[in-house]
Amino acid sequence: MTQTEFVPVCTDDWYTRRRKDSEGEFFRKVADQSPRKGLNGGTRQGIYVFTADGELLGYKNHGGDAEAMKTVFREAKAQFDKLPEARRKPGGVTVPEAGKPDPNYHRVLPEDGLVLKVNGRILEAKAETFVKGTCEFTGGDQASRDYCWITADEKRALIPPKAEIGYSYALPEKIAQRLARFHFIDNTRGEPEFWKKEHVVANKITLTVTAVKDDAIEIRLDGEVKLEAGPKLGFEPKLRGNLRYIPSRKAFDRFDIVALGDYRGETTYTPGAREGRKPFGIAIGLADLTKPSERIAPQGARDRDPYFGRD
Numbered sequence: 001m002t003q004t005e006f007v008p009v010c011t012d013d014w015y016t017r018r019r020k021d022s023e024g025e026f027f028r029k030v031a032d033q034s035p036r037k038g039l040n041g042g043t044r045q046g047i048y049v050f051t052a053d054g055e056l057l058g059y060k061n062h063g064g065d066a067e068a069m070k071t072v073f074r075e076a077k078a079q080f081d082k083l084p085e086a087r088r089k090p091g092g093v094t095v096p097e098a099g100k101p102d103p104n105y106h107r108v109l110p111e112d113g114l115v116l117k118v119n120g121r122i123l124e125a126k127a128e129t130f131v132k133g134t135c136e137f138t139g140g141d142q143a144s145r146d147y148c149w150i151t152a153d154e155k156r157a158l159i160p161p162k163a164e165i166g167y168s169y170a171l172p173e174k175i176a177q178r179l180a181r182f183h184f185i186d187n188t189r190g191e192p193e194f195w196k197k198e199h200v201v202a203n204k205i206t207l208t209v210t211a212v213k214d215d216a217i218e219i220r221l222d223g224e225v226k227l228e229a230g231p232k233l234g235f236e237p238k239l240r241g242n243l244r245y246i247p248s249r250k251a252f253d254r255f256d257i258v259a260l261g262d263y264r265g266e267t268t269y270t271p272g273a274r275e276g277r278k279p280f281g282i283a284i285g286l287a288d289l290t291k292p293s294e295r296i297a298p299q300g301a302r303d304r305d306p307y308f309g310r311d
Contacts, residue, residue: 018104052093107297115295118284123280135272169206205222
């Protein structure tokens with residue numbers, strides 16, 4: 001129904017309600033017709049059904065119940081069908097050009113950089129391995145999703161200065177800090193608070209050249225990270241990964257990293273954590289930028305300067 005009778009659009013309320021441009025103005029116009037008016041700058045999150053010229057036809061705070069959402073869509077469609085035919089027919093509404101986006105709330109993929117997909121999951125130890133963990137919090141046993149952006153300069157800093165087997169060098173500081181503070185988080189149950197600089201107790205990650213072929217340099221990644229924000233919140237993962245750089249293309253075609261360790265605690269918007277220290281795993285790999293879903297800005301990039309190491 002949503003694919004055949006509606007035009008699905010997804011946007012991030014955190015950005016959109018703040019934007020001082022035509023898209024932000026349009027979103028606020030629609031949202032202000034709903035119960036969720038974002039008073040005092042508060043959230044306007046929800047599911048909105050509206051016309052191309054911004055008349056609200058239906059609203060629901062979230063879509064957890066499929067049948068309830070179907071009812072919202074049916075009622076909105078009935079409202080749309082009551083509108084004058086001149087407004088409903090193709091071309092009945094003229095949509096102006098969007099204009100220049102607000103640069104403060106507009107994130108653009110790093111040109112010639114790297115985009116990594118980051119998935120986290122709670123685990124349980126079984127024999128000598130780990131299996132999917134169980135959690136009483138609804139959905140807490142599902143994998144989380146995020147993306148890590150690396151700039152062109154940072155990507156170049158990943159290339160080994162010497163293409164010699166056994167040559168070892170440190171992971172660039174900005175990348176190491178970004179991974180630790182903004183991606184080594186338990187975001188399986190909601191949006192966590194990110195680690196601050198002072199929470200990074202240890203962060204040693206090294207790269208070692210393991211093979212040099214005709215047009216490929218293979219690199220092993222090893223590391224240990226310790227994150228601590230008091231006695232009740234912390235994560236101590238060990239890292240292992242494999243990267244491959246193709247000199248002729250000036251590109252990495254492999255960037256696989258696993259971070260595994262004990263996680264403890266929860267933050268304001270991630271309730272329902274398991275008690276004590278429990279295993280938590282993070283898998284990192286290259287994103288497929290042909291998929292729009294993998295071009296989404298990192299959660300941590302909302303705080304742009306800290307995310308890119310400018311704080």
